[in-house]
Amino acid sequence: MVNYGRIYDLIIVSAGPAGITAAIYAARKRMEFLLITVNIGGQVTYSSEIENYTGFQYITGEELTAKFYEHLKQYNFDLRIEDVKQVEPYGGIFNVKTEYANYLGKTVIVATGRRPRELNVPGEREFKNRGVTYCATCDAPLFKDVDVSVVGGGNSGLEAVLQLMKIAGKIYLIEIMSQLKADPILIEKAMASNKVEILTNTKVLEIIGDKTVRGIKVQKGGETFSLPVRGVFVEIGSMPNSEIVDFVEKNQWGEIIVNCACETSFPGLFAAGDVTNVPEKQIIIAAGEGCKATLSAFRYLSRKNLSI
Numbered sequence: 001m002v003n004y005g006r007i008y009d010l011i012i013v014s015a016g017p018a019g020i021t022a023a024i025y026a027a028r029k030r031m032e033f034l035l036i037t038v039n040i041g042g043q044v045t046y047s048s049e050i051e052n053y054t055g056f057q058y059i060t061g062e063e064l065t066a067k068f069y070e071h072l073k074q075y076n077f078d079l080r081i082e083d084v085k086q087v088e089p090y091g092g093i094f095n096v097k098t099e100y101a102n103y104l105g106k107t108v109i110v111a112t113g114r115r116p117r118e119l120n121v122p123g124e125r126e127f128k129n130r131g132v133t134y135c136a137t138c139d140a141p142l143f144k145d146v147d148v149s150v151v152g153g154g155n156s157g158l159e160a161v162l163q164l165m166k167i168a169g170k171i172y173l174i175e176i177m178s179q180l181k182a183d184p185i186l187i188e189k190a191m192a193s194n195k196v197e198i199l200t201n202t203k204v205l206e207i208i209g210d211k212t213v214r215g216i217k218v219q220k221g222g223e224t225f226s227l228p229v230r231g232v233f234v235e236i237g238s239m240p241n242s243e244i245v246d247f248v249e250k251n252q253w254g255e256i257i258v259n260c261a262c263e264t265s266f267p268g269l270f271a272a273g274d275v276t277n278v279p280e281k282q283i284i285i286a287a288g289e290g291c292k293a294t295l296s297a298f299r300y301l302s303r304k305n306l307s308i
Contacts, residue, residue, distance in 0.1 A: 006103075006104065007093060007104045007105065007106060008032055008033055008034045008078075008103065008104065008105040008106065009026075009031040009032045009033055009105070009106055009107065009297075009301060010026055010031050010032075010033040010034075010105055010106070010107045010108070010109065010294070010297050010301075011033065011034045011035075011036065011094065011096050011103055011105035011107075011108045011109075012026065012033060012034070012035045012036070012108075012109045012111060012294075013036055013037070013084050013087065013096065013108065013109065013110050013111060013112055013244070014036075014037045014038075014042065014084075014110075014111045014112040014113060014241075015035055015037035015039070015040050015041070015042065015072075015111075016041065016042025016043060016044060016111060016113045016273060016274075016286065017042065017044055017068065017273065017283050017284075017286040017287040017290065018109075018111035018113070018272040018273030018274075018286040018287065018289050018290035018293070019035065019037065019042070019109070019111035019272075019273070019290060020040070020041075020068045020069075020071075020072055020287075020290065021286075021287040021288075021290030021291050021294075022109050022111060022272060022290035022291070022293050022294045023035045023072060023075075023077065023294075024071060024072060024075065025290070025291050025294035025295060026077070026294045026297075026298075027075035027076075027077055028075075029294065029295075029298050031294075031297075031298065031301075033077055033078070033105075034077070034078040034079075034080065034103055034105065035077060035078070035079050035080070036079075036080045036082055036084055036096065036098060036103070037079075037080075037081065037082075038081065038082070038083050039081075040065060040068070040069050040072075041061070041062075041064075041065030041068065041069070042113045043113055043114065043274075044061045044064055044065050044068075044283055045061050045062060045065045046061055046135050046137040046138055047060070047061030047064075047137065047159075047283075049159070049162075050064055050283065052282070052284070053283055053284055054284060061137065064283070080098070080101075080103075082098035082099060082100055082101070083098060083099055084096060084097070084098050084112075084244055085097045085098060085099060085244065086244050086245075087108055087110065087244050087245045087269070088247070089247060089266070090104065093105060093106050093268070094106075094107070094108045094268065094269065096108060106268065106301060107268045107269070107270065107297040107300060107301060108268070108269050108270065109262075109270045109271065109272055109290070109293045109294065109297060110242070110244070110245055110256060110264075110269070110270070110271040110272075110275060111271070111272045111273045111275065111286075111290060111293070112240075112241035112242070112244065112275045113240075113241055113273055113274045113275055113286075114238035114239060114240050114241060114274045114275065114281070115238055115239055115241055116134035116135075116234065116235075116236075116237075116238055116239075117234075117236050117237045117238055117239050118134075118234065119151065119204055119207075119234055119236065121204055121205060121206055121207060122205075122206045122207070123206050123207030123208055123209065123213075124207055124234075126207075127207055127209055127212065127213045127232075130209075130211065130212045130213065131207075131209060131212045131213025131230060131231050131232060132207060132213060132231075132232045132234065133231065133232070133233055133234070134233075134234050134235075136150075136159070136160035136163045136164060136233050136235070137163065139231075139233075140160075140163045140164050140167050140168070140233075141167060142231075143164070143167060143168045143230065143231040144167050144168070145167075145168070145169050146168060146169050146229075146230040146231065147168065147169045147170040147171075147172075147227075147228060147229045147230060147231075148164060148168045148169075148170075148171055148172070148229050148230065148231035148232070148233060149171070149172040149173075149174055149216050149227055149229045149231070149232050149233070150164065150171060150172070150173050150174065150233045150235055151174045151204055151232065151233065151234050151235060151236055152174075152175065152234070152235035152236040152237070153173065153174075153175030153177065153179075153180035153181050153182060153198075153200070154180075154181045154182050154235070154236075154237065155181075155182045155183055155186060156235040156237075157173065157175070157180075157182065157233075157235035157236075158173075158180070158182035158183075158186035158187060158189075158190055159186065159235075160233045160235050161173055161190045161196060162186065162189055162190065164233070165190075165193050165195055165196065168195075168231070169195070170195055170196075170197065171193075171195055171196045171197070172197050172199060172216075172227050172229065173190065173196055173197070173198045173199065174199050174202045174204060174216075174218060175198070175199070175200045175201075175202065176201070176202065176203050176204075177200065177201070178200055178201050179200060180198070180200065199218070199220060201220055201221065202218050202219065202220040203218060203219045203220075204216060204217075204218055205217045205218060205219055205224065207232055208226065212230065213229065213230055213231060213232055214228070214230070215227060215228050215229060216229055216232055238274070238281075239253070239254060240253065240254050240255045240256070240274065240275045240276075241275055242254050242255065242256050242275050245264075245269070247266055248264040248265050248266050248269060248271075249264070249265035251277050253277075255275065255276055255277040256271040256275055256276050256277065257276070257277050258270070258271050258272075258276045258277065258278065260292075261292060261296040262276075262289055262292045262293035262296050263296060267300070268297075268300060270293040270296055270297055270300075271293070272286065272289035272290045272292065272293035273285075273286035273289050273290060274286055276289070
């Protein structure tokens with residue numbers, strides 16, 4: 001399907017906090033826009049406990065996503081549940097390609113967020129979804145009363161540990177560095193539990209098993225040994241979903257470089273949220289960046305005398 005007959009003022013790619021906020025502001029500006037996404041909420045949906053989003057002392061990711069969507073549904077606009085494969089310049093505007101169609105926009109906001117980083121060790125891919133997981137919120141209930149390991153000592157790793165403390169048996173927290181990097185309050189909660197054993201200066205060498213995970217081989221100092229776990233929760237950070245644009249400047253991590261107005265190196269293309277080089281990957285920051293991106297796109301169209 002080719003949809004070259006219509007040209008939108010703005011196309012927003014993805015509907016996490018940045019994309020949803022961008023869409024709300026586009027609707028309020030009466031822009032003719034299209035929101036293309038594979039889901040509503042993005043990574044927020046998988047957050048179990050959110051205690052730092054202004055206005056909510058405590059809310060789950062699913063609840064916050066539902067509130068985002070309720071707000072979004074107040075407006076009339078075009079929504080496509082499709083996977084964007086590529087964004088490319090097209091005669092002074094942009095062509096956004098999905099698996100089903102091509103859509104034209106005078107401006108584009110890329111708000112595609114990030115995806116979990118993999119360990120890249122033997123056994124990881126073989127046992128993915130058979131004991132290896134990247135989402136504690138999604139999969140923790142599957143490991144009731146069994147021993148597991150969590151790889152990664154940052155906030156996401158410690159949050160996974162806190163979830164698993166209510167469900168799993170013994171929990172081995174593995175961190176390659178000499179100390180944990182998470183917020184002190186999270187570390188204190190984990191250390192207070194007799195279910196959690198913290199292994200710093202420890203490297204994962206291999207994930208072992210038969211039909212499912214049966215253990216994890218690690219190295220600590222000069223010693224190599226195995227831990228008898230049935231689950232491996234990989235929480236070692238994430239990578240930006242920036243591959244769909246190959247004509248803008250990115251940093252060494254693949255993040256799209258933007259200025260304070262969410263402008264990229266290519267005029268008319270904007271980016272917002274965790275896919276960019278903006279420091280601190282937080283829900284509230286992504287939402288604010290989505291707002292800025294739409295206001296910048298609106299200003300860009302006004303300066304160029306492109307009708308809105």
